[in-house]
Amino acid sequence: GGKWTYNGPDGEAHWSKHYPYCGGAFQSPIDFQPELLRYDPDLLPIQVYNYNLSSNEQLTLSNNGHSVQLSLPSHMHLSSLRHLYTAAQLHLHWGSPDILAGSEHTVNGRQFAAEMHVVHFNSGKYPNISIAADKSDGLAVLGVFIEVGEFNPAFDRFLKFVKGIRYRDQKVQVPAFNIQDLLPAQLDRYYRYDGSLTTPPCYPSVLWTVFSMPVTISLKQYKALATGLFSSQAQEFDPVPLLGNYRKPQLTDNRVVLVSFQE
Numbered sequence: 001g002g003k004w005t006y007n008g009p010d011g012e013a014h015w016s017k018h019y020p021y022c023g024g025a026f027q028s029p030i031d032f033q034p035e036l037l038r039y040d041p042d043l044l045p046i047q048v049y050n051y052n053l054s055s056n057e058q059l060t061l062s063n064n065g066h067s068v069q070l071s072l073p074s075h076m077h078l079s080s081l082r083h084l085y086t087a088a089q090l091h092l093h094w095g096s097p098d099i100l101a102g103s104e105h106t107v108n109g110r111q112f113a114a115e116m117h118v119v120h121f122n123s124g125k126y127p128n129i130s131i132a133a134d135k136s137d138g139l140a141v142l143g144v145f146i147e148v149g150e151f152n153p154a155f156d157r158f159l160k161f162v163k164g165i166r167y168r169d170q171k172v173q174v175p176a177f178n179i180q181d182l183l184p185a186q187l188d189r190y191y192r193y194d195g196s197l198t199t200p201p202c203y204p205s206v207l208w209t210v211f212s213m214p215v216t217i218s219l220k221q222y223k224a225l226a227t228g229l230f231s232s233q234a235q236e237f238d239p240v241p242l243l244g245n246y247r248k249p250q251l252t253d254n255r256v257v258l259v260s261f262q263e
């Protein structure tokens, strides 16, 4: 799509000029404030299928100018939801090298260092993600909060290759690995609400599942993300660092956030 950024004249306050949904209702991310939360005992633990990819498969790691993105094969899917959702890609949102705050969703005002999104589309109803992207039941995204702490070997399976995708539109092939190792141990504790893409075109088409348990990566791993990437192309003169690629929390429009846990 057109050019949009996270700051300046094309920043998020201006997105709705070219992408009307960005100024609409049911936008994401949101702040999970205690008074919005309602426990729902019917929320089952998330079940992932075929996330354990074999290492002789290859995945495409790319810099799309807005994030670092890892393509995911179509035999990976989520099952415990009303429809069958097939994986498409995962990407991250992060802060800056000195400000370790870059998650999109926040918990009672607390922003985590980063956030990973695993994007799936409703393959039971739609042939591909582009068709599904603007349908109200089109997408299901898993959100994972990331804190800085212990080194994370699973994240290093792709973070160690970011040197090869420093500039926009660069891609590298990386050996596949068990994508479930990127998720927190507890898949039964999560926030659930209806929202949108957090980037233009901001379609209100996402069933959000954000795990309450964060994962950790080391400071060195975080810095690889926050200092290693540019949103500009390799041949451009003034390189634009890719950092702070998170949208601020949006109005809740009296939406209820269901939680699968009680304490």
Ligand SMILES: NS(=O)(=O)c1c(F)c(F)c(S(=O)(=O)CCO)c(N[C@H]2CCc3ccccc32)c1F
Pocket: 064, 066, 067, 069, 088, 089, 091, 117, 119, 129, 130, 133, 141, 196, 197, 198, 199, 200, 201
């Ligand atoms: N935070 S988020 O999960 O809402 C989200 C993003 F933050 C994000 F950056 C992207 S993107 O494709 O990398 C770039 C802009 O669409 C997508 N891409 C999705 C949205 C629609 C679409 C269509 C085809 C392929 C991927 C996507 C996304 F769903």
Ligand SMILES: [Zn+2]
Pocket: 091, 092, 093, 117, 198
């Ligand atoms: Zn995202």
